[in-house]
Amino acid sequence: MSLKRESALQHLRDLVTQKLEHTNKPRIYEAGGGSTSILPEQCLERAEIVVVDIDPQQIAANDYATTKVVGDIQVHQFPKNSFDLICCYNVIEHLDRPDRAIQRFSEALNPSGLLVVGAPNPRSFTGFITKFTPHWFHVWYYRRVLGCEEAGMPGRVPFPVVYHPIVNPAALMKFARPLGLKPILHLEYESSTFNLLMARSPFLGRFVYGFTGLLNRLFTKETNLRNGDYHIIFEKCDLSSEDQVEVTSQRLSLRSRHPHSQLDPTKGVAA
Numbered sequence: 001m002s003l004k005r006e007s008a009l010q011h012l013r014d015l016v017t018q019k020l021e022h023t024n025k026p027r028i029y030e031a032g033g034g035s036t037s038i039l040p041e042q043c044l045e046r047a048e049i050v051v052v053d054i055d056p057q058q059i060a061a062n063d064y065a066t067t068k069v070v071g072d073i074q075v076h077q078f079p080k081n082s083f084d085l086i087c088c089y090n091v092i093e094h095l096d097r098p099d100r101a102i103q104r105f106s107e108a109l110n111p112s113g114l115l116v117v118g119a120p121n122p123r124s125f126t127g128f129i130t131k132f133t134p135h136w137f138h139v140w141y142y143r144r145v146l147g148c149e150e151a152g153m154p155g156r157v158p159f160p161v162v163y164h165p166i167v168n169p170a171a172l173m174k175f176a177r178p179l180g181l182k183p184i185l186h187l188e189y190e191s192s193t194f195n196l197l198m199a200r201s202p203f204l205g206r207f208v209y210g211f212t213g214l215l216n217r218l219f220t221k222e223t224n225l226r227n228g229d230y231h232i233i234f235e236k237c238d239l240s241s242e243d244q245v246e247v248t249s250q251r252l253s254l255r256s257r258h259p260h261s262q263l264d265p266t267k268g269v270a271a
């Protein structure tokens with residue numbers, strides 16, 4: 001039995017609520033926050049919320065942020081200890097350098113602060129299809145199969161995906177640990193694509209669902225290919241000097257794998 005999205009979200013919200021229980025006015029950074037948040041309402045209501053998003057249309061549509069910034073989360077920097085919670089939900093798969101974004105988050109977090117990451121799982125059926133098909137196919141799928149007429153228009157899903165290697169949850173946790181980010185929750189859950197597909201096209205939906213079940217039985221022992229998405233909550237903790245050495249070598253190896261990647265450090269204009 002796979003975990004469903006609603007249960008996975010409930011686990012995430014319960015833990016966030018519990019951890020922020022004693023913080024009077026939490027400072028929250030929604031990185032690539034767009035116009036909606038998955039965070040628990042009771043936290044949002046009493047929080048100071050900064051949203052940074054690269055898309056001006058998403059920022060314009062956001063009505064809950066205290067501060068709105070049009071900017072690139074891979075380069076946008078905040079002073080140390082700026083936030084109690086950073087949420088980066090369904091964003092890292094779109095980034096050329098999510099490693100740089102995670103590095104910035106670790107610097108901007110308070111000691112014991114939380115980093116919430118949600119992303120599609122590249123080691124799943126839907127993750128695999130998304131990774132190896134072009135963006136026009138994703139737009140076609142949303143429009144024709146799921147019936148979203150406005151898919152692919154400015155500010156509308158689906159956004160182009162990159163799938164940098166650290167989008168893989170195991171790689172992400174390995175990368176984050178030397179930055180002082182310790183995972184305290186890791187949940188993989190069934191992609192909601194199956195439900196959406198079954199609602200729109202029951203025959204195709206059941207076929208794809210059954211097909212992934214068959215693949216699970218035939219080829220995979222530990223991996224559930226239906227688990228198309230994951231949540232990880234990291235807690236910021238102290239680094240030992242040993243970890244400091246590890247982070248340096250990790251950064252070097254990531255740089256050598258992406259030698260031509262360019263970021264514009266001038267992006268990051270307050271809206």
Ligand SMILES: C[S@@+](CC[C@H](N)C(=O)[O-])C[C@H]1O[C@@H](n2cnc3c(N)ncnc32)[C@H](O)[C@@H]1O
Pocket residue numbers: 031032033034035036037038052053054055058071072073074088089090091094095157159
């Ligand atoms: C799928 S949406 C998710 C929005 C929101 N986090 C949510 O869960 O509803 C992805 C968002 O990431 C933003 N985004 C993509 N690349 C970005 C970047 N380099 N810096 C900031 N935001 C970015 C997009 O504009 C979009 O709003």
